[in-house]
Amino acid sequence: MEFDKKLYETDVLVLGSGASGCGAAIAARRAGADVLMVDKGRLESSGNLGGGNDHFMAVLDVDEHDGYEDLADYWATPVTGMTRGVVRNMYESMKPCISILEEAGLEFKHNPDGSYMRSVGFGQPGAWWIHIDHGFTVKPKLAKYIRKMGVKVVDNVQVLALLKDDDRIAGCLGWNVKNGDFVVIRCKTAVLCFGLVSERVSNNSTHKPFNVWYSPYVTGSQQVLALEAGASVNAMETSDMCTMLPKGWGAPGMNGINNMGGRELNAKGERFMGKYDPMWENGLRVHQVMGTYNEMLEGSGPPFVMDMTHFSAEDARHLQYDLMPGDKETYLDYCRARNIDFTKAPLEVEIGERLIGGLVACSDEQETDVRNLYTSSLLGNFSGAMCLGYSAGRFAAARAAETSMPAIDQAEVDSWFSTLYDPLIRPCARPVSYTTFEDGLRQVMDYYVGFQRTEGSMLRALESMKVLEEYLPRLGASDFRELMRVHESRELFKLCRVYIQACLQRKESGRTMYRRADYPDLDPSLNRPLATSLAADGAVEFAWK
Amino acid sequence: MPPVFDEKKCVKCQKCVTNCPGYVLRMGKETPEVAFPDECWHCGCCRVACTQSAISFEFPLHTRL
Numbered sequence: 001m002e003f004d005k006k007l008y009e010t011d012v013l014v015l016g017s018g019a020s021g022c023g024a025a026i027a028a029r030r031a032g033a034d035v036l037m038v039d040k041g042r043l044e045s046s047g048n049l050g051g052g053n054d055h056f057m058a059v060l061d062v063d064e065h066d067g068y069e070d071l072a073d074y075w076a077t078p079v080t081g082m083t084r085g086v087v088r089n090m091y092e093s094m095k096p097c098i099s100i101l102e103e104a105g106l107e108f109k110h111n112p113d114g115s116y117m118r119s120v121g122f123g124q125p126g127a128w129w130i131h132i133d134h135g136f137t138v139k140p141k142l143a144k145y146i147r148k149m150g151v152k153v154v155d156n157v158q159v160l161a162l163l164k165d166d167d168r169i170a171g172c173l174g175w176n177v178k179n180g181d182f183v184v185i186r187c188k189t190a191v192l193c194f195g196l197v198s199e200r201v202s203n204n205s206t207h208k209p210f211n212v213w214y215s216p217y218v219t220g221s222q223q224v225l226a227l228e229a230g231a232s233v234n235a236m237e238t239s240d241m242c243t244m245l246p247k248g249w250g251a252p253g254m255n256g257i258n259n260m261g262g263r264e265l266n267a268k269g270e271r272f273m274g275k276y277d278p279m280w281e282n283g284l285r286v287h288q289v290m291g292t293y294n295e296m297l298e299g300s301g302p303p304f305v306m307d308m309t310h311f312s313a314e315d316a317r318h319l320q321y322d323l324m325p326g327d328k329e330t331y332l333d334y335c336r337a338r339n340i341d342f343t344k345a346p347l348e349v350e351i352g353e354r355l356i357g358g359l360v361a362c363s364d365e366q367e368t369d370v371r372n373l374y375t376s377s378l379l380g381n382f383s384g385a386m387c388l389g390y391s392a393g394r395f396a397a398a399r400a401a402e403t404s405m406p407a408i409d410q411a412e413v414d415s416w417f418s419t420l421y422d423p424l425i426r427p428c429a430r431p432v433s434y435t436t437f438e439d440g441l442r443q444v445m446d447y448y449v450g451f452q453r454t455e456g457s458m459l460r461a462l463e464s465m466k467v468l469e470e471y472l473p474r475l476g477a478s479d480f481r482e483l484m485r486v487h488e489s490r491e492l493f494k495l496c497r498v499y500i501q502a503c504l505q506r507k508e509s510g511r512t513m514y515r516r517a518d519y520p521d522l523d524p525s526l527n528r529p530l531a532t533s534l535a536a537d538g539a540v541e542f543a544w545k
Numbered sequence: 546m547p548p549v550f551d552e553k554k555c556v557k558c559q560k561c562v563t564n565c566p567g568y569v570l571r572m573g574k575e576t577p578e579v580a581f582p583d584e585c586w587h588c589g590c591c592r593v594a595c596t597q598s599a600i601s602f603e604f605p606l607h608t609r610l
């Protein structure tokens with residue numbers, strides 16, 4: 001098999017074309033830079049935004065609790081390492097991003113007086129969540145807008161490594177998953193937008209790893225490639241995410257259900273969330289998931305349901321028929337398959353799979369520990385992603401204007417070229433499929449590193465990870481699609497291994513989507529970020545900040 | 546099988562195949578096919594891309610249990 005080599009050059013390289021990448025590309029292009037955006041998917045459908053989004057969070061300075069200070073008080077939490085400076089960037093990008101979305105043709109819902117229709121969510125002090133109409137059209141509309149601006153879009157390229165020139169970013173390398181081309185991109189500055197969290201590391205009740213809440217095609221590149229390039233990552237041990245899913249189906253929607261007044265009931269028909277959060281279902285999601293988990297341990301479920309039967313007919317209609325299909329285009333097909341009608345009977349829900357990730361550490365200007373490498377994908381919501389992408393894109397474009405083109409390390413490029421196709425063109429004698437390998441990974445993560453865990457169980461998990469590691473060289477592929485999955489499996493493995501080591505450092509419970517049975521209480525001295533990095537020999541290092 | 550293709554409406558443009566973020570579709574003889582049903586995220590991006598309204602959805606067994 002012969003593979004062509006493609007070389008691109010650009011001022012600003014945007015790594016990932018999800019919500020963060022879209023914000024970054026638009027801002028950098030508006031600032032006059034040459035911008036290239038790369039993604040293993042296609043701009044029109046890539047990332048979590050491809051699945052649809054029905055709410056856009058924004059403070060607008062028009063109501064109570066509706067300004068920068070409120071936003072910073074909520075989001076600048078010591079544990080994540082998110083600073084008030086970074087939150088200010090998000091705040092300053094909110095109004096420009098709303099205008100961009102409207103220019104791109106997205107429609108927000110309005111009240112009769114013309115103001116945006118907004119709801120309270122996630123235990124926040126103000127009504128920050130603007131309702132979106134036809135949320136499933138966001139991505140195609142943004143894609144059209146971005147292509148028209150003259151951003152160079154390189155679709156279908158899986159990035160496998162970031163390239164450096166001394167201490168600064170020099171580009172990335174990867175391959176085209178459709179035609180096999182080897183791709184090298186040289187840049188003056190870059191913005192990391194590969195996603196805050198990854199799926200496929202844990203199971204929901206269906207044990208179908210692609211039937212999940214967030215995009216199953218995002219597999220840890222943000223954290224793994226950043227670490228390998230010498231950047232540090234904050235909060236790997238506290239970034240776990242999980243939500244309540246419609247039973248048997250990986251779909252979002254809980255934000256809309258909770259913020260419009262949905263009531264969670266256990267198997268006894270009791271509404272219980274008041275025990276776990278003063279804002280009941282509309283409090284912190286970690287409280288809803290861990291509260292439901294606790295009810296389950298106490299024998300009060302399953303089943304669990306979200307009851308919307310007390311809604312007005314108009315609210316129930318708006319939720320089921322406007323918001324839910326905006327959040328996931330196929331929502332009503334699921335409802336039809338299960339005969340679901342929010343006005344008539346409660347919706348059965350389950351505790352979904354767990355996602356893991358982390359925030360790439362950065363300065364207030366969103367520059368990482370690697371010079372000229374900026375980051376977004378610091379928040380797991382549409383506006384947090386797009387707005388922080390927007391600010392990162394601005395910073396990256398400004399730096400690019402005063403930066404020369406770096407050199408590429410040809411030896412590193414050649415070494416990747418000679419090995420990246422191996423699972424396909426030089427498979428070992430008894431190859432193992434990515435599905436078998438990833439089933440093993442989830443077996444370890446669910447059993448030893450689940451909602452309830454201890455130091456002993458996590459150390460045991462690391463032993464099992466050594467067994468999985470022996471299988472890495474045996475991963476085989478029979479076509480390009482499988483080769484892409486093999487590279488994803490390798491990355492998921494690395495992500496999980498570092499994650500387990502990071503979790504061992506945090507000896508407390510109460511701040512995360514899991515409980516440490518050996519440290520059941522909150523330790524106030526741990527209200528700070530844990531930074532993870534890799535030493536020159538590849539060993540994982542930790543620093544409390 | 547998540548997406549189901551209507552042979553009578555499909556004009557074989559392959560827009561759905563190109564727009565699938567999971568690379569789970571491929572072109573068949575009359576319509577596209579779901580080559581890897583277990584890797585479908587049910588995102589609906591294929592249906593959003595189809596200008597012929599040729600795609601509907603059948604939810605797999607595990608989503609009904």
Ligand SMILES: Cc1cc2nc3c(=O)[nH]c(=O)nc-3n(C[C@H](O)[C@H](O)[C@H](O)COP(=O)(O)OP(=O)(O)OC[C@H]3O[C@@H](n4cnc5c(N)ncnc54)[C@H](O)[C@@H]3O)c2cc1C
Binds near residue numbers: 252378
């Ligand atoms: C269905 C759904 C509904 C949601 N609804 C809402 C909502 O209503 N409101 C809200 O605020 N939030 C919502 N969210 C969350 C929100 O969509 C996400 O937090 C946000 O889109 C994340 O954007 P991102 O760009 O940072 O990351 P991602 O969306 O994860 O994008 C990362 C991109 O990087 C690409 N990529 C990753 N690794 C590589 C690699 N190695 N090489 C090349 N490309 C790579 C991926 O293909 C992907 O396109 C929802 C999420 C889902 C899944």
Ligand code: SF4
Binds near residue numbers: 556558577595599
């Ligand atoms: S997009 Fe529609 S018309 Fe085109 S190939 Fe797919 S199903 Fe057929």
Ligand code: SF4
Binds near residue numbers: 565592
């Ligand atoms: S629903 Fe999404 S993942 Fe499934 S085939 Fe259609 S585009 Fe692909």
